[in-house]
Amino acid sequence: MIFPQNAIDKLGFTEIKNLITAKCLSEPGKEMVAKIQPQVKLDQIDRFLRQTQEFKDLLLNDAPLPVDHLYPIKPLADKARVEGAFLGEDEFYRILLSLRTVFAIIRYFNDREGQYSHLTLLFEHLPIETKIVRQIEQVIDDRGRMKDNASRDLLNLTQQILKSEQEARKRIDQVFKQAQHNGWTADGNLTIRDGRLVIPILAENKRKVKGLIHDESATGQTAYIEPEEVFHLNNKVRDLEFERRREVIRILTELTTELRPHIPLLMSYHGLLSKLDFVRAKALFAIDIEAEMPELSKEAEVSLVNARHPLLLLGAKKEQGETVVPLNIKIDAVDRVILVSGPNAGGKSVCMKTVGLLQMMVQAGVLIPAESTSKVGVFKQIFADIGDDQSIESDLSTYSAHLSKMKHFTTFADGRTLVLIDEFGTGTDPLFGGPIAEAVLEALHKKNIRGVITTHYSNLKVFASNTPGLENASMLFDNVAMRPLYILQVGKPGSSYAFEIAQKIGLSREILNSAKQKIGKQQKKVDTLLVDLERDKRVVHDTKVAVTKRERELQSLQAEVSELQTHLEENQRQILREAKEKAKQILKDANKLVENTISEIKSVQADRDKTKAIRRNLHEAIDNHTDKLVVTQSPKLVNTVDETIEVGDWVRVLDAGTEGQVMEVSRGNNLIIALGDLRTVVKKNKVEKLHGKEKSKVVRRNRGTSTQSAADFQPEVDVRGMRTEDALRQIELVLDRAVMIGYPSLKIVHGKGDGILRKFVREYLRKYSHVSHFEDEHADRGGDGITHAYIN
Structure with a gap:
C-alpha cells in the first residue's frame, strides 16, 4: 500500500508511533502500537x-x-x-x-x-x-x-x-x-554463613567448641562455627x-x-x-496534539481545515511563544493534484508532508490536529518521493532513484492513489529534468491520481494552469520583510524569490546582475510576473480580511437597527391602540353629555336662564375633554430640532426616556450610545440633546455609577480548579465587563497541569470577537499557566 516503505519514516509516521508507544502502560499495548498500519x-x-x-x-x-x-x-x-x-x-x-x-x-x-x-x-x-x-x-x-x-x-x-x-x-x-x-x-555478634547462624570464635579456641566450621576470616584469626x-x-x-x-x-x-x-x-x-x-x-x-476526529468520506478526497503538523506542533509547545501556522487545503475530484511552488524554506515540503502524515494517521485510526469539519477519504495506495534515495550498493544516483520511483508510480497508480512528490524533477539538468517531470505528471494525471507535488519548475506551473484537474498553489512570502508566511494559497503559482533572497543574504550586486543577464528574458518576465502576483495576492488577502471584518460589524449593526425598528413599530401600534380607545371613550362621554343636555332643556321647558346655564355646563365639559385629549396625546418620538450632536454629548432617547452618552457617530445618522454598561444604536432624530442643569444632573448620576464600576473592576480572573464550563462562564463575565468599561487587557490564571483547561480557555478567546490576540505570561512569572488577553 505504501511505496517505498521508507516513506513511513520520511513522512514522520514512525515517530508518531514512538510517541504513542511512550504513553502505553503495558508491553502488549506497546506491541499493538508497533503493529499500527494504515x-x-x-x-x-x-x-x-x-x-x-x-x-x-x-x-x-x-x-x-x-x-x-x-x-x-x-x-x-x-x-x-x-x-x-x-x-x-x-x-x-x-x-x-x-x-x-x-x-x-x-x-x-x-x-x-x-x-x-x-x-x-x-x-x-x-x-x-x-x-x-x-x-x-x-x-x-x-x-x-x-x-x-x-x-x-x-x-x-x-x-x-x-x-x-x-x-x-x-x-x-x-x-x-x-x-x-x-x-x-x-x-562481633552472631552472623550468617551459608544460610546458617554461626558464632565467631578465635582460631586458637576453635577446638574448644564442638560444631561445624562454615568459614574463616580473611586473616584466618576468626572461625565461624555452628x-x-x-x-x-x-x-x-x-x-x-x-x-x-x-x-x-x-x-x-x-x-x-x-x-x-x-x-x-x-x-x-x-x-x-x-x-x-x-x-x-x-x-x-x-x-x-489537540487532535479531533475528522469526517470520513467514501471518496478519494482530502479537505483539511486548520490542520497542523503534529511533530511541529509538539516542538512549538516546548518552545515558549512558538506557533504553527495552520494549513487549509482541499483535494477532490475537481482539483485532484495541488502543485505547490514558492521560495525555499517557505513551507512547501511541510505542506506536502502534513497532508501525507495526517492521511496515514487517519487511516491508522489516530486522531489528527485539524478541525472536526475536515473531511478525509480512504486511499488504497500512498506513493511518496521525498528526499535523496541514492544507493551505492544498488548503483543508483539521486536522479536514478527518483526515476525508479516515477516508473513505479506511473505503472501502479490509480484513482485511489495519493501521490506525494517533493521537488519534482530535480537531480539532473533542468533543461531535461523539466520536460521529463512534465511528461510524468501528464501520465499520472491521466490515471486520475490525487496528490500534492512541490516544484520550482516554471514549465510545470504553466502545465498545471492549462490542465483541468491540476491546480497551482503557492506559499505566501512577504517580499518587503523578505520572510516566508507559511500560508498556502491556492489558485496561483509562486515565485522562488531566488534573486530577492540572494540579495538579502548579501550576495554582491555585480554577481546578481551577471546572473540576471544569463537567464532568458522570457524566464525573467515570468518570475517578475509571479513576484507581482504574489504582492497583489497579499494585498487582496489583507483587503478581504478587512472587508470580512467590516461586513460582520455591519451585520451586527443591521441586526441592532432591525431590532430597534421592530421595537419602535410595536410602541407605535400600542400608542395608536391606546389613542383609539381613549377617542372612543371621549365620543361615548360626549354623546352621553349631549343627550343629558337635551333632556335637561326639555325638562325646564325652554326656560331661558336655565337653558343658558345648561349650555354653559356643556361648554365646560367639552373644554375639559379637549384638555384631556391634549394631555394624552402621544409623547414626542421625533426630534424636529436640527441640533449638532457629537461624541461625548449627553442625550435622551425619546421613545424610552433614558439618558446616555454618545460614544460614536456612524454613517446614516446613527448614534452609538452608552446606557450605563450597555451599548445601543439609535437614529439621530430619535434623541434630544441635554443642556444646562438637566445635563449636569444626568452626568452626576451616571458618572458616579460608572466611576464606581471602573474602580471596582479587577482585570484578573483565577479559574484554577474550576470545571471547564464554570471557568469559561466566569471568563465571559469578566471579559464582557472589561469590554464595557474599555479596559485594554485581562489576565487569566488557569494553571499548567495537563494543559487541558488552557486549551479550552484559548479556544474560547479565539472566538471572542473583541480579543485581538493573547500570549503567555513571562516564564519567570508563571509561563503558560497564565494567559494575557488583549482587547481591541
Missing part, C-alpha cells in the same frame, strides 16, 4: 477513530478509568495451559491484580451504559468471572505471598518451623554467651522447610489445575487490557 476498510477506520475519540472524551470529562495494574496475562495463561505445570506465587498475584483491574473496568463501562458505545465493543459479552479471583484470594495474600492457612498441613509445617527456629536461636544464644564468658569469641547441638536443630528446620516447599508446590499445582479451564476467558481478559491500553495511549497523544 487500513483501507472505511468501517474499520471509523470504529478505530471513534474508540479513540470516546476515550479522549472520557479522559477529559469523566472520572479516571481504573487502570492501575495492566500485567500481561497471556504468558501466564500459556504457562498454565501445560499439564503438570504450575504458576508461582508472584505469577498468581499478577493475575489477581490484572483480573481486579479487568472487573473494575467492566463495571466502569456498565455504569455508563450507552455513553461509550464504541469502547464497549471491546469487551462486549465478556463476563465477570469472580470464581477465579476467589480461588486465588484463598491462597495468595495482598503481598503476593502464600497464606499460612492455605491448607492445614501448610499451617502445621509453618508453626513447626517457627517453633524449631525459636528453639535453635535460644540454644545458640546460650552457647554464644558461654563462649563469650570463657573468652573464646572474637569481636555448634553441634544447634546443627541438628537447624537441620530439622531445613527438613521442615523442604517439606513446606513441597506443600506449597502441591497447592500451586492444584490451583493451576483449577485455573486451566478458564484459560480462554483469561486470554479474552488479556485482549481487553491490551486494547484498552492501546486506545488509551492514542487518546492521550490526541490530547497532546
Whole structure:
C-alpha cells in the first residue's frame, strides 16, 4: 500500500508511533502500537477513530478509568495451559491484580451504559468471572505471598518451623554467651554463613567448641562455627522447610489445575487490557496534539481545515511563544493534484508532508490536529518521493532513484492513489529534468491520481494552469520583510524569490546582475510576473480580511437597527391602540353629555336662564375633554430640532426616556450610545440633546455609577480548579465587563497541569470577537499557566 516503505519514516509516521508507544502502560499495548498500519476498510477506520475519540472524551470529562495494574496475562495463561505445570506465587498475584483491574473496568463501562458505545465493543459479552479471583484470594495474600492457612498441613509445617527456629536461636544464644564468658569469641555478634547462624570464635579456641566450621576470616584469626547441638536443630528446620516447599508446590499445582479451564476467558481478559491500553495511549497523544476526529468520506478526497503538523506542533509547545501556522487545503475530484511552488524554506515540503502524515494517521485510526469539519477519504495506495534515495550498493544516483520511483508510480497508480512528490524533477539538468517531470505528471494525471507535488519548475506551473484537474498553489512570502508566511494559497503559482533572497543574504550586486543577464528574458518576465502576483495576492488577502471584518460589524449593526425598528413599530401600534380607545371613550362621554343636555332643556321647558346655564355646563365639559385629549396625546418620538450632536454629548432617547452618552457617530445618522454598561444604536432624530442643569444632573448620576464600576473592576480572573464550563462562564463575565468599561487587557490564571483547561480557555478567546490576540505570561512569572488577553 505504501511505496517505498521508507516513506513511513520520511513522512514522520514512525515517530508518531514512538510517541504513542511512550504513553502505553503495558508491553502488549506497546506491541499493538508497533503493529499500527494504515487500513483501507472505511468501517474499520471509523470504529478505530471513534474508540479513540470516546476515550479522549472520557479522559477529559469523566472520572479516571481504573487502570492501575495492566500485567500481561497471556504468558501466564500459556504457562498454565501445560499439564503438570504450575504458576508461582508472584505469577498468581499478577493475575489477581490484572483480573481486579479487568472487573473494575467492566463495571466502569456498565455504569455508563450507552455513553461509550464504541469502547464497549471491546469487551462486549465478556463476563465477570469472580470464581477465579476467589480461588486465588484463598491462597495468595495482598503481598503476593502464600497464606499460612492455605491448607492445614501448610499451617502445621509453618508453626513447626517457627517453633524449631525459636528453639535453635535460644540454644545458640546460650552457647554464644558461654563462649563469650570463657573468652573464646572474637569481636562481633552472631552472623550468617551459608544460610546458617554461626558464632565467631578465635582460631586458637576453635577446638574448644564442638560444631561445624562454615568459614574463616580473611586473616584466618576468626572461625565461624555452628555448634553441634544447634546443627541438628537447624537441620530439622531445613527438613521442615523442604517439606513446606513441597506443600506449597502441591497447592500451586492444584490451583493451576483449577485455573486451566478458564484459560480462554483469561486470554479474552488479556485482549481487553491490551486494547484498552492501546486506545488509551492514542487518546492521550490526541490530547497532546489537540487532535479531533475528522469526517470520513467514501471518496478519494482530502479537505483539511486548520490542520497542523503534529511533530511541529509538539516542538512549538516546548518552545515558549512558538506557533504553527495552520494549513487549509482541499483535494477532490475537481482539483485532484495541488502543485505547490514558492521560495525555499517557505513551507512547501511541510505542506506536502502534513497532508501525507495526517492521511496515514487517519487511516491508522489516530486522531489528527485539524478541525472536526475536515473531511478525509480512504486511499488504497500512498506513493511518496521525498528526499535523496541514492544507493551505492544498488548503483543508483539521486536522479536514478527518483526515476525508479516515477516508473513505479506511473505503472501502479490509480484513482485511489495519493501521490506525494517533493521537488519534482530535480537531480539532473533542468533543461531535461523539466520536460521529463512534465511528461510524468501528464501520465499520472491521466490515471486520475490525487496528490500534492512541490516544484520550482516554471514549465510545470504553466502545465498545471492549462490542465483541468491540476491546480497551482503557492506559499505566501512577504517580499518587503523578505520572510516566508507559511500560508498556502491556492489558485496561483509562486515565485522562488531566488534573486530577492540572494540579495538579502548579501550576495554582491555585480554577481546578481551577471546572473540576471544569463537567464532568458522570457524566464525573467515570468518570475517578475509571479513576484507581482504574489504582492497583489497579499494585498487582496489583507483587503478581504478587512472587508470580512467590516461586513460582520455591519451585520451586527443591521441586526441592532432591525431590532430597534421592530421595537419602535410595536410602541407605535400600542400608542395608536391606546389613542383609539381613549377617542372612543371621549365620543361615548360626549354623546352621553349631549343627550343629558337635551333632556335637561326639555325638562325646564325652554326656560331661558336655565337653558343658558345648561349650555354653559356643556361648554365646560367639552373644554375639559379637549384638555384631556391634549394631555394624552402621544409623547414626542421625533426630534424636529436640527441640533449638532457629537461624541461625548449627553442625550435622551425619546421613545424610552433614558439618558446616555454618545460614544460614536456612524454613517446614516446613527448614534452609538452608552446606557450605563450597555451599548445601543439609535437614529439621530430619535434623541434630544441635554443642556444646562438637566445635563449636569444626568452626568452626576451616571458618572458616579460608572466611576464606581471602573474602580471596582479587577482585570484578573483565577479559574484554577474550576470545571471547564464554570471557568469559561466566569471568563465571559469578566471579559464582557472589561469590554464595557474599555479596559485594554485581562489576565487569566488557569494553571499548567495537563494543559487541558488552557486549551479550552484559548479556544474560547479565539472566538471572542473583541480579543485581538493573547500570549503567555513571562516564564519567570508563571509561563503558560497564565494567559494575557488583549482587547481591541
